[in-house]
Amino acid sequence: MQICGQMSFISHSELSKFSIQLFSAMGASKDDSKIASDVLISADLRGIDSHGVSRLISYVKLWESGRINMSPNIRIVRENKSTFTIDGDSGLGLIVAPRAMEIAIDRAKKFGSGWGAIKNSNHFGIAGYHAMKALPYDMIGMAMTNATPLIPPTNSKQAMLGTNPISYAFPTKNERPLVIDLATSSVARGKIEIARREGRKIPKGWMIDKQGNISQNVNELKEGGMLTPLGSMEELGSHKGYALGCLVDILSGVLSGGNFGKWVPPFVSFLPLLPNLPGKGLGHFVGAMEVDGFRSVEEFKTNMDIWINSFKSAKRVDENKPIYVPGEIEFNIEEKRLKTGIPLNDKVLKDLYKIGRKFAIEL
Amino acid sequence: MQICGQMSFISHSELSKFSIQLFSAMGASKDDSKIASDVLISADLRGIDSHGVSRLISYVKLWESGRINMSPNIRIVRENKSTFTIDGDSGLGLIVAPRAMEIAIDRAKKFGSGWGAIKNSNHFGIAGYHAMKALPYDMIGMAMTNATPLIPPTNSKQAMLGTNPISYAFPTKNERPLVIDLATSSVARGKIEIARREGRKIPKGWMIDKQGNISQNVNELKEGGMLTPLGSMEELGSHKGYALGCLVDILSGVLSGGNFGKWVPPFVSFLPLLPNLPGKGLGHFVGAMEVDGFRSVEEFKTNMDIWINSFKSAKRVDENKPIYVPGEIEFNIEEKRLKTGIPLNDKVLKDLYKIGRKFAIEL
Numbered sequence: 001m002q003i004c005g006q007m008s009f010i011s012h013s014e015l016s017k018f019s020i021q022l023f024s025a026m027g028a029s030k031d032d033s034k035i036a037s038d039v040l041i042s043a044d045l046r047g048i049d050s051h052g053v054s055r056l057i058s059y060v061k062l063w064e065s066g067r068i069n070m071s072p073n074i075r076i077v078r079e080n081k082s083t084f085t086i087d088g089d090s091g092l093g094l095i096v097a098p099r100a101m102e103i104a105i106d107r108a109k110k111f112g113s114g115w116g117a118i119k120n121s122n123h124f125g126i127a128g129y130h131a132m133k134a135l136p137y138d139m140i141g142m143a144m145t146n147a148t149p150l151i152p153p154t155n156s157k158q159a160m161l162g163t164n165p166i167s168y169a170f171p172t173k174n175e176r177p178l179v180i181d182l183a184t185s186s187v188a189r190g191k192i193e194i195a196r197r198e199g200r201k202i203p204k205g206w207m208i209d210k211q212g213n214i215s216q217n218v219n220e221l222k223e224g225g226m227l228t229p230l231g232s233m234e235e236l237g238s239h240k241g242y243a244l245g246c247l248v249d250i251l252s253g254v255l256s257g258g259n260f261g262k263w264v265p266p267f268v269s270f271l272p273l274l275p276n277l278p279g280k281g282l283g284h285f286v287g288a289m290e291v292d293g294f295r296s297v298e299e300f301k302t303n304m305d306i307w308i309n310s311f312k313s314a315k316r317v318d319e320n321k322p323i324y325v326p327g328e329i330e331f332n333i334e335e336k337r338l339k340t341g342i343p344l345n346d347k348v349l350k351d352l353y354k355i356g357r358k359f360a361i362e363l
Numbered sequence: 364m365q366i367c368g369q370m371s372f373i374s375h376s377e378l379s380k381f382s383i384q385l386f387s388a389m390g391a392s393k394d395d396s397k398i399a400s401d402v403l404i405s406a407d408l409r410g411i412d413s414h415g416v417s418r419l420i421s422y423v424k425l426w427e428s429g430r431i432n433m434s435p436n437i438r439i440v441r442e443n444k445s446t447f448t449i450d451g452d453s454g455l456g457l458i459v460a461p462r463a464m465e466i467a468i469d470r471a472k473k474f475g476s477g478w479g480a481i482k483n484s485n486h487f488g489i490a491g492y493h494a495m496k497a498l499p500y501d502m503i504g505m506a507m508t509n510a511t512p513l514i515p516p517t518n519s520k521q522a523m524l525g526t527n528p529i530s531y532a533f534p535t536k537n538e539r540p541l542v543i544d545l546a547t548s549s550v551a552r553g554k555i556e557i558a559r560r561e562g563r564k565i566p567k568g569w570m571i572d573k574q575g576n577i578s579q580n581v582n583e584l585k586e587g588g589m590l591t592p593l594g595s596m597e598e599l600g601s602h603k604g605y606a607l608g609c610l611v612d613i614l615s616g617v618l619s620g621g622n623f624g625k626w627v628p629p630f631v632s633f634l635p636l637l638p639n640l641p642g643k644g645l646g647h648f649v650g651a652m653e654v655d656g657f658r659s660v661e662e663f664k665t666n667m668d669i670w671i672n673s674f675k676s677a678k679r680v681d682e683n684k685p686i687y688v689p690g691e692i693e694f695n696i697e698e699k700r701l702k703t704g705i706p707l708n709d710k711v712l713k714d715l716y717k718i719g720r721k722f723a724i725e726l
Contacts, residue, residue: 078656078657078658079475079656080474080475080653080655080656081444081445081473081474081475081656082444082445082475082476082656083475083476083652083653083656083657084656084657085657085658110444111443111444111445111474111475112442112443112444112445112446112474112478113445113446113476113478115475115476115652117657117658140614140618152677152678153674153677153686153687153688154686154687155679155680155681155684155685155686155687156677156678156679156680156686157678157679157680158677158678160673160674160677168610170613170617178609178613180606180607180609180610182603182606182607183603184603185600186594186599186600187599187600203598203599205598205599206599211680212680230593230594230600230603230604231549231593231594231595231599232594232595232599232600235566235568236549236550236566236568236569236594236595236599237548237549237550237593237595239687239689240545240546240547240593241593242689243543243545243689244543244545244607246541246543246674246688246689247531247543249670250533250541250667250670251503254533254663254666254667254670255503255654255657255658255663256657256658257658257662257666260666260670261670261673261674262673262677278666278669279666289446289478290443290446291618292443293441293442293443293444293445293446293447294446294447294448294480294618295441295448295480295618295619295620299620300617300618303617303620303623303641303642304613304617306641307612307613307616307617307623307624310523310624310625311516311523311609311624314515314519314521314523314625315515315519315520315521316518316519316520317518317519317520317575318575321518322518323516323517323518323519324516324517324518324602325516325609326602326605326606326609
């Protein structure tokens with residue numbers, strides 16, 4: 001570990017080792033522990049710190065409260081060639097979703113595409129990880145999930161949708177893959193936390209208070225406030241972000257037989273489940289499509305490179321600010337962090353030590 | 364026709380008759396003319412006036428300039444069970460996309476889902492029409508299309524993406540279907556036109572000028588200005604709207620072998636095509652998934668109703684402002700316009716008379 005300013009840097013291999021041991025100590029098989037750790041560390045490597053090892057303590061607490069089954073019987077409960085539904089048996093989403101993605105890829109090999117709705121799961125880390133699993137097979141990957149309610153519909157002051165991310169990954173030829181991975185909220189929760197820590201003001205449009213008024217209070221979420229859907233405000237199209245959140249919620253929750261809307265189980269163990277749940281656990285939706293069923297792989301990949309280069313060379317507003325294509329910033333961070341290690345702030349580090357002591361695992 | 368204030372009201376059946384005759388006069392078969400008219404009038408009925416008969420004059424001009432083939436040989440050029448690519452033979456998107464959707468539905472019957480990439484097409488009207496074609500089969504429908512470049516990537520001042528809409532339609536039990544249909548821009552072009560006509564100021568975030576500065580000038584688009592991606596500004600997440608636009612562009616343009624990005628053919632006949640086009644025409648991407656491959660249709664539809672009712676009864680910010688679910692407002696407008704007729708402003712009406720005279724068709 002290296003300490004630099006307020007951050008400690010730990011190599012991804014040390015963090016992997018730690019989290020593999022942790023998942024094993026909680027009862028996961030050796031293979032499952034490796035997969036779960038791989039999903040988690042990929043978030044830290046790609047700079048999506050809110051979804052990496054900082055979440056380990058919450059996973060432990062959910063497991064302690066009996067909401068997570070570490071040796072789930074993940075099984076297909078319904079299917080029709082290119083489509084299927086999986087019951088995750090209350091498993092970690094970090095374990096359930098990669099299994100579902102493998103099945104989707106297998107179906108895509110047989111039928112051109114494969115689409116899986118997953119119920120009875122838990123949070124699955126970053127959507128991008130799952131979508132990217134399709135890339136080595138020259139397939140387009142897709143993953144989405146519903147999540148803890150935190151966003152109200154346009155004109156409402158009740159949280160009905162999670163940050164419900166959508167990810168698509170596209171294979172390329174010489175360029176790095178194009179990876180879209182976005183929450184359907186206007187801002188990630190983590191950005192508010194960073195603004196709070198740095199004492200910075202946040203823009204109008206990120207949050208509303210519990211009465212539905214625009215709020216710039218960095219502590220608002222702890223006081224009953226909510227995030228806004230992508231689009232932020234009605235006049236700027238928040239109904240579109242709301243609709244995208246609905247799309248994810250329906251494909252992940254309603255189609256699978258999982259929970260949806262306000263009933264999606266909270267990620268924190270101290271919040272109780274609502275009564276009369278309409279489904280089981282939370283839901284994901286994943287898919288894979290073989291490029292070859294649409295266009296020759298060579299042609300597609302060559303044109304993806306042309307696509308990327310044409311966007312990157314679009315005219316700039318400020319010559320010093322490059323145009324990025326989706327996923328590019330994350331690949332840049334990953335390249336850097338593979339060398340420097342992953343920066344962890346004091347709070348996360350303290351949590352990891354605490355978990356380590358509990359399970360007698362050294363960091 | 365009834366005249367009321369600045370609007371003339373014409374029944375949808377009269378408008379249908381007019382547009383069927385027009386498409387036939389341009390050389391489309393009887394069946395194709397009916398389908399194209401059905402797509403077009405559905406936009407007028409659903410309140411998406413910018414995509415209805417107001418576009419007829421542009422279709423005529425594109426046809427006159429030789430860019431549209433009214434008797435296209437629409438054919439599958441590549442396929443693999445649940446996936447296929449269609450060459451639209453420069454046909455009207457209004458004719459090509461419904462054909463592609465029929466094939467997607469057919470594939471979904473055989474393989475659980477069906478996904479079609481379409482190249483060498485033209486503008487296809489409202490995405491929602493095509494997605495909704497899946498509903499009578501208890502399928503989930505999906506449609507998207509790339510379009511005339513009008514939106515720059517975040518940090519760019521060059522239009523690289525169209526308003527690239529995404530639509531999903533979900534069947535329900537007793538409620539009206541849930542239909543998501545959104546452009547990935549922060550605002551529809553039509554809303555700026557309405558603000559201009561009414562002399563209203565528009566909010567910050569809808570447009571930028573040709574230098575990339577925020578603009579509230581209602582004439583900006585005519586002066587080289589551009590629309591913003593959903594999210595409007597970088598600080599409010601415009602990179603997410605940009606990424607969604609990319610998603611649509613790649614699935615519609617790159618996967619199909621159509622054009623993409625700055626090369627997408629403009630909708631107006633007076634703008635030339637760029638040289639060295641990477642593909643053919645513009646592209647769509649459509650799909651259908653049988654609900655039954657995931658969950659019993661009865662269970663799914665019942666839960667869709669529960670979903671809709673739970674969202675509609677979410678706590679309101681203002682008791683007088685209802686919470687809408689996606690597609691609800693459009694169904695309300697359709698119900699109304701089926702009775703009152705479709706309101707057309709003077710400019711649209713003049714255009715229709717002009718076309719009518721040209722082809723000796725009475726309105």
